Amino acid sequence: MRATLIYGAGDVRVETVPDPKLVEPTDALVRITRACICGSDLWPYGSLPVQERGRPIGHEFLGIVEETGAEVTSVRKGDLVVAPFLYSDGTCEFCREGLQSSCLHGGGWGQNGVDGGQGEAARVPQADGTLVKLPHTEDADLLASMLTLSDVFATGHHAAVTAGVREGSSVTVIGDGAVGLSAVLAAKRLGAERIVLMGRHQERTDLGRDFGATDVVAERGDEGIAKVRDLTGGRGTHAVLECVGTLPAFEMGLGVVRPGGALSRVGVPQYAEGPIGRPLFSNNITVTGGVAPARHYIPELLPDVLDGRYQPGRVFDRTIGIEDVPAGYQAMADREALKVLVAF
Amino acid sequence: MRATLIYGAGDVRVETVPDPKLVEPTDALVRITRACICGSDLWPYGSLPVQERGRPIGHEFLGIVEETGAEVTSVRKGDLVVAPFLYSDGTCEFCREGLQSSCLHGGGWGQNGVDGGQGEAARVPQADGTLVKLPHTEDADLLASMLTLSDVFATGHHAAVTAGVREGSSVTVIGDGAVGLSAVLAAKRLGAERIVLMGRHQERTDLGRDFGATDVVAERGDEGIAKVRDLTGGRGTHAVLECVGTLPAFEMGLGVVRPGGALSRVGVPQYAEGPIGRPLFSNNITVTGGVAPARHYIPELLPDVLDGRYQPGRVFDRTIGIEDVPAGYQAMADREALKVLVAF
Structure with missing residues (x-):
């Protein structure tokens, strides 16, 4: 089959690799019909040292x-x-608690002999715990929205859930990438009343407004903090969904969270230490979030995607074939594309 | 009246000061009959620069x-x-949300012309929002337990509540000071099944066992972490109540919290930066807690204190008169006393 391999920063190739085969009795083989490129794939695309084998x-x-x-x-x-x-077994103590991202027998795609997700097929370990059945459809938009349940919409939802977004909440979303926009949609779905989107790319923030953002703040740092505080009577918002992963984004989040509120991080932190002293403590700020247990959320989110009420697939603004995946990476790295769909 | 003043590290004096008078129509004057010394008073007692005026x-x-x-x-x-x-007005947006510690018109004792709490009387600002009426009693033990509602028991309860302790939770409490022991009692009251108390002073941890601790771990650092993990099948506990405030205590807390769990801090952080990168993120650890809105919790806790089911006043192991307050500070600083009650 044809599959995508990364050989180092800026070096993604599509090659012919052996077709996957069943290994364990709990495996399934899936012929992939839709895949996509994630913002988190851009971290290795930006910095992975040269690999001898892809x-x-x-x-x-x-x-x-x-x-x-x-x-x-x-x-x-x-x-x-x-x-x-x-992937996750669905039966361990963490899976039973809805934290499939900590499954005792789970793992990630493209590791330990498991196929990556940007190829024509994949062996799926722990198939019963991992896969969720969907209705058959030829509707390209619906397929795109269902694909977002694998990560980006589920991750935005995780940010909103862990930050406690509910009916009437005020929310700041930091980042206008696909996760940030998904977080806007998820916050709206959970009943947020005020959603301030911090981002500076107008095409993206326009989609954010369609998804439910009530305000857009293009400024960053202290200027951005002041702007959000202006919009919220000086208080900041109950929930802050940090969808970037850098220290400045985290610090900006702390600057706009309301006393008693929560900052949830779903962008993988690119830092080890951060400011968590007196100001957080005095204001009872909660720092939460993490790797989304997407599997846990799919059953809840799927009906709202199927009935068309929510269209998270709108984050895809480019569709390519498998041979164009390397160009897709470059387009996302150059911010020419928001999120790239691969159709087979 | 006689009142306690601090002039710098190690220098606490009882002096005659003017009797308080009503200033605002929302004030009340209270003749103090019970007061106490807090672990947090020991921070200035340990390090306050010399003051010209007490x-x-x-x-x-x-x-x-x-x-x-x-x-x-x-x-x-x-x-x-x-x-x-x-003190707090009870009517602002934060008070209405139960976050009286962020009251827009509130403040602390001993600041801005408001009396301190270790004296014969105090002017209480925002009396309607601040004070809670108690039944009259001569029962010294009950008075001691009711006094803990002003801070130490309410603070332990805040740790347990914000960490999400509920029926069946597993909990680690870090610190065997009066707040840590109160956190044990609060966790027990909320239904925790397993309560591991990390502390090394046997008299204190014995009281912790009486309060509901199921295990005591005297070791600290990596050794302490290993011990708690041993006790919990390698997983750590759902909730960690960090009742010390130092960076090593926080780090130890991160070492014993279960994936998906929460570490709540109620010891005032004596650090500005901390490790909040990938390990927290990968394991979906929540960092929460802060200054307890004690006023919010008193109506909930009071009935359980009045009927004697919970006796948080047992943290007091010494009772003194006002003139002995300086000696009381020294006894707590020397760890000769756990918590000192002042009876008038």
Whole structure:
């Protein structure tokens, strides 16, 4: 099959690799029909040291079940399924608590002999715990929205849930990337009344407004903080959804969170230490979030995607074929594309 | 009246100062009958630079209302009342949300012309929002337990509440001071099943066992972390209540918190930066807590104190008169006393 491998910063290649085969009785083989490139793929694309052998990459996909191991009971050949960005057994103590991202028998795509998600097929470990069956459809927009359940919309939702967004909340979303925009949509879905989107790319913030942002703040740093405080009577917002992952984004988040409020991080932190002393303590600020247990959220989010009420697939602004994946990376790195869909 | 003033590290004096008078129509005058010394008073006692004029100190007291301003309606002359460690109006947007520690018109004892709590009387600003009426009693143990509602028990409760302790939770409490022991009692009251108390003073940890600790770990640092992980099947506990305030205590807390769990801080952080990068993120650890809105919790906690089911006043192991307050500070600083009660 054809699959995407990364050889180092700026060096992504599509190559012919062996077709996946069932290994464990709990595996399923999935022929991938939709995949995509994630903002988090841009971290290795920006900085991975040169690799002698290419590493499979990609972690978001949906497709058709081709074959299942003897112990798989929840999906069968011919089903359309979506895979979350981590596989998980669905039965361990963490999975039972809804924290599939900490599954005791789970893991990530493209590691330890597991295929990456940007290829024509993948062996899916722990298929019963991992895959969620979808209705068959030819609707390209619906397929795109269902694909976002694998990561980006689920991750935005995780930010909103962990920050306690609910009916009437005021929310600041930091970052106008696909996760930030998904977080806007998720906050809106949970009933947020005021959603301030901090971002400076107008095409993206326009989509953010469509998704439910009531205000857009292009300024950053102290200027951005002052602007959000102006908009909120000096108080800041109950919830801050930090969808970038840099220290300045975290610090900006602390600057706009209301006393008693929560800052949730879903952008992978590119820093080890941060300011968590007296100001947080005095104001009872909660820092929360982390790697989203996407699998946990799919059953809740899917109905609202199927009935068309929420269209998270609108974050995709470019569709390519597998051979164009390297160009897709470059387009996202250059910010020419917000999020790239790969159709097979 | 006689009142306690601090002049610098190690220099606490009891002096005669002017009797308080009503200033605002929302004030009340309270004749203090019970007060106490707080672990947080030991920070200035350990490090305050020399002051030319003494600063009033103390922030926990109960007593008898002597006089009320024209606008005060909820308490009257002769009532026994407890004051939380911050005063608050009870009507602003934060008070209405239960975050009286961020009251827009609130403040602390011993600041801005307001009396400290370790004296014979105090002017109480925002009396309607601040004071809570208590039943009259001569029962010294009950008075001691009611006094803990002003800070120490309410603060332990805040740690447990913000960390999400509930029926069946596993909890680690870091610190065997009066706040840590109160946190044990609060966690037990909320239904925690497993309560690991990290502390090394046996008299204190024995009281912790009486309060509900199921395990005591005397080790610190990596050794302490390993011990708690041993006790919890390698996982750590859902909730960690950090009742010390130092960076090593915070780091130890991160070492024993279960994926998906929460570390709540109620010891005032003596650090500005801390490790909040990938490990927290990967494990979905929440960092929460802060200055307890004691006033918010008193109505909930009071009935359980009145009926004797919970006896948080057992943290007091020494009772002194006002003239002995300087010796009381020294006894607490020397760890000869756990928490010192001042009876008038």
